[in-house]
Amino acid sequence: MLVVFVFFTPIIAAIFFANCISILKKVKAGKDVHNQTILGSLMFGFIVLSIVWSVLFSS
Numbered sequence: 001m002l003v004v005f006v007f008f009t010p011i012i013a014a015i016f017f018a019n020c021i022s023i024l025k026k027v028k029a030g031k032d033v034h035n036q037t038i039l040g041s042l043m044f045g046f047i048v049l050s051i052v053w054s055v056l057f058s059s
Helices: 002-029 034-058
Strands: none
Touching: 002 034
């Protein structure tokens, strides 16, 4: 479980940031952002879940 917190969460956070920038560029260009919105919400949920689980496991 520690591997998930140490390695995957920062990678997912970096992909989440890149996805947010992509959404902003597509909104500015007037393109559809439906797929990126769903992907972003899943990544955000994973990040929040990782933070909650790390707090629970640390106590």
